[in-house]
Amino acid sequence: MTTTEAPAAASHQPLGPGFDVPGRETTYRETFNRTLRDELNRDPDVFIMGEDIAGGAGRTDEEGKPLDAWGGPFAATKGLIQDFGPERIRDTPISEAGFLGAAVGAALTGTRPVVDLMYFDFVAVAFDQLLSNAAKSRYMFGGQTKVPITMFARSGGGTGHAAQHSSNFYSILAHIPGLKVVVPSDAYTVRGLLAAAIRDDDPVMVCNHKKLINTTGFVPDQSYTIDIGKGRLLREGKDVTIVGMSWTSPVCKNAAEQLAKEGIDAEVVDLLSVSPLDEEIFLDSVAKTNRIVIVDEDTPRASMASEVAAVVSEKAFDYLDAPIKRVTGPHTPMPYNRGLEAAFIPDEAAVAGTVKNLLNV
């Protein structure tokens, strides 16, 4: 057992792609919205706040319904104000520290706020409230209270948003005791993880990679949760373990399929959570494959890629037949130019190339 791992509770994820349940291909965007809707219906203590999650707040449309002028960043909250009203869908002024702090105060007193922080970068504006209040209250008050808040924000590059709108620093949040951080990688997992986050009694950050938001995947009709702190295998293989998270998970899967054509049988682990971290899933995998490549879009130093490498180098050392490789963004801010931006983000070629180097093929 490690410091930071959740107890090995049985993970119930009976639903999903490949499972024989009713469902349909849905976009990540739509699935996210639907999950919010489900959770609002499920629990009257759940409400959502953020900038322009409705927009034009307080006004009504021609039918006298609350105006949904903006539909929320990335349409996450589209239509919700019309069904749930302005008490549960709360537009905020632009003041991330103030309204995240208010969400913490609300959570401390018996509600379950869900906070849209829009772009992941804006976490920095509210960082003290996240670190000093959301994450620490339970511990420093000796377990007297809980802080059931869910935050979500859009991370990552690939859309030309440049240095101040492309952050991916989930490792910074995973570093913070008291927070949980999940990194869904498709429509199926965002549904299960967002629902789990909202029902969780600890503060949870849900990272939505911008490049995932328009992707489509199979999503079961019925509501379900995915255990926070459990990863999944995207592909079984025996030659090498490739670990992805958020956007890099589909990248790793595609790279593995490419590699399969060249006779390399890669196992692909999708972390899904970075705190708690499912150490078992990648340790077990390395025990089988004896090689590991970790793929993280974030900058390298003290990253989640580093963390996975550190865990493996300590706990699966005897299984390792080759150096541990990290494939990450460079130690730079995100550039604007499309070509530079593409060069920043690990792609299938980089992953496949690293694997081939590692295997000396």
Place this chain on the structure above:
Amino acid sequence: MTTTEAPAAASHQPLGPGFDVPGRETTYRETFNRTLRDELNRDPDVFIMGEDIAGGAGRTDEEGKPLDAWGGPFAATKGLIQDFGPERIRDTPISEAGFLGAAVGAALTGTRPVVDLMYFDFVAVAFDQLLSNAAKSRYMFGGQTKVPITMFARSGGGTGHAAQHSSNFYSILAHIPGLKVVVPSDAYTVRGLLAAAIRDDDPVMVCNHKKLINTTGFVPDQSYTIDIGKGRLLREGKDVTIVGMSWTSPVCKNAAEQLAKEGIDAEVVDLLSVSPLDEEIFLDSVAKTNRIVIVDEDTPRASMASEVAAVVSEKAFDYLDAPIKRVTGPHTPMPYNRGLEAAFIPDEAAVAGTVKNLLNV
């Protein structure tokens, strides 16, 4: 070459303990103050700002000199306002984001601000200015400008300051491209690194561990700098490499001396900088000892301990004879109770015990 390493410029550190130069035993505290004084004298563009760095701002004492009522947090700036006046020793309102942002603006326009952020935890309040402006301006503006600001703050536990005044998250800052982060470990190194930071054209954070501030060590009389991005060996040895940083460096040194009595010859590396990171010094050491233990007071996940482990597991894998071990604080906030706090912070016994386990003795 690695992403994040400084070019292998010749490191000139001719002075210091063991060197035959004039000097004396001085406290870290006094040395810090003297270094600020030296740099203020050296460069008229250097000025200092922060809360109560003089205190009672704007008033005068009985002799008509500016009142030095507070002497700055931890006496860092004691007496400076009397010699350099209120234009260069600037008391600020309590508004870390505002005044750090102002310091960045001042640095962008031709001065060299030095900012006292008091406790390391308060970095969180100013985090957006640090991340989005200080660290990114040079890159996102295509190299048009530089941001020569120095920040310093007191980190770490051991003084009963509890959850919100004991942070140690230099890994979070080291993660950020564009920032430099140094972690001096005694009076000698804080002098050289603080002077280097103030003369550096990039933004630099200087972490002063609270437990170091009252320690005493040999400090040369003449002014000197230590290259940012260079570590040092605190002890040569052949059986195992122990890596420390900030307060854990003397802990590692003491542990090594204990171990020596038991016949274990440990090499001790003191990182001194965590960004850039001197990878060569610990890679060379592991190539010799084939074993490594990394000791970091900070919480473990995505920490500097993780980063060192990741670098070693990639670049010195073939030299490793045993798993890489991290000795860190637990994944918890800092507790208040003295016994719990002591249990949080890695001590000599924990380091020595880990080394012995690793060596199976």
Place this chain on the structure above:
Amino acid sequence: MDIPPDKLAWMYTTMYRIRRFEETMLEQTFKGKSMGVTHSSDGQEAGPTGICAHLTDKDWISSTHRGHGHCIAKGLDAKRMMAEIFGKATGQCKGKGGSMHIADFTKGMLGANAIVGAGIPLAVGAALTAKYKGYDSVGVAFFGDGANGQGVLHESMNLASVWKLPVVFACENNHYAEATPVEYAVAVGDIADRAQSYSMPGVTVDGMDAFAVYDAAGEAIARARRGEGPSLIELKTYRYHGHFHADEPHKYRSKEEEDSWHARDAIRNFETRVAEQALMSQDRLTAIRKEIDQEMLDAVEFAENSPMPHLDELYSDVYVSYSNPLQGLR
């Protein structure tokens, strides 16, 4: 406003309890019994008392590094507070929080907060809960003059006004933030004047006069309970001791200045007033003092004789959903 007799006795008890708690706490700190820094609020008793006189356990307050007075006024137990400062397992936070993090959620006390300004939005959030759930509870944010520098205060006041939340912003202007005088750091005449920037009422009150505070707070809290939104109250007051236990305030303020505030001492003020207006008897006052004096002896004894937390406590209470394993990464 007329103050009912019970409430009057409560107010005297509370002010005297705060005073004696702080004196005792400082004494114990100097004996080495506190495990960290302590910030005494003595001198400032009238503020928390006059405000919390209008609150019940169903109302919420947020607080600061100088939080003992707020705790006591909100009904916390001096024993468990003292034990917390002593770092004991019986402390309000099991010895894990210390002086700067005392909280009691059963009393609506959301915690002292050691980051200047950071507690303020918590009270706004509590007020949001009240509004959302349809409670008639209010939130009160206590903060110092120094916190007026912080942006989160501005954000909190704006947000509370936009959402018309039942919250009172209670600024304890004790004229100094560490050694920095309020006149230096806060670029406005009276702090209460900033209320107009948020379209809320703002009033400056003599923070040494519990009756005046009671009146002003009564109005603000009633307004909040009526659903009319937030208010700002500035309490002009003074801390009798240094910023923290080891601070020597004469380096930045004069004996004369201190004397002028002591001359307006809140407790003495109160005693004079109740005597003059025959609101409470000398016997009653004496009895209260005696009781509290004993309470403080008991608190110290309780704290002294309480056990230290078990070392396993290092790893608990990080998450609700799982316990942290014992040994860190060693």
Place this chain on the structure above:
Amino acid sequence: MDIPPDKLAWMYTTMYRIRRFEETMLEQTFKGKSMGVTHSSDGQEAGPTGICAHLTDKDWISSTHRGHGHCIAKGLDAKRMMAEIFGKATGQCKGKGGSMHIADFTKGMLGANAIVGAGIPLAVGAALTAKYKGYDSVGVAFFGDGANGQGVLHESMNLASVWKLPVVFACENNHYAEATPVEYAVAVGDIADRAQSYSMPGVTVDGMDAFAVYDAAGEAIARARRGEGPSLIELKTYRYHGHFHADEPHKYRSKEEEDSWHARDAIRNFETRVAEQALMSQDRLTAIRKEIDQEMLDAVEFAENSPMPHLDELYSDVYVSYSNPLQGLR
């Protein structure tokens, strides 16, 4: 104030250049030439123009995500701005910044800033440099109505007042932050009224009238240069287009509202006024327009024909003291 003829011509040129730049930029964005989101400032030309009319390259401004107008008013080259938006190596930031990060330090333009409110303290810092070095330069912070929610604005205004810095806070109140109306998010009547919280002058100006802006800014900047400290100017204005290129503003504002602002168009206003008062000839106005129209064609051509940055540029400009190696951790 009387505006000298040269300045008048400059003002017309600048407003028209901003208008045409934004129109051209949007056109190019819709053609797919921008590599990211763009925020047009057309409609808001009078503000930056009337303010920057008083500035030289030795003065500094900070800006926002909606920064093109500020850049142009501060003298940046339309070619290099357009090239930046196209992501080209010849762009103001080598194509590494994009629309939301255009800067030109040789012109005292400290950069557009994509974090709402984050640019404000930079102008305060620039003013600190001015004061520290004894320059007579000023700093101007441009920000929107939405930024009034942010604490860093409060902190910046307070700090500027405490230190009496030569800075002007220029709030472009275009009545919306994304889809949120200013009346919803900013809990005060006129934003300019918040100035009194910082003991500085605050004035609300018709942001569609370059003459009115010129007068108000002249006073504030002169005051700053005289060493009398900061001021706040609120410019009531309107953005003609959506929040960003793909936004459809009719979802949250009416055609009538838009028309009422178009009726007060800053450029048409200016043309009428100079005609009525015979300050500039029609020929001169026409000549200026022609010149600018051509300039925009040239800017697009320049941007179009410029090369992409070399891939090595990904790794440069992170630090002054060392270059980042090429390949990340792959």
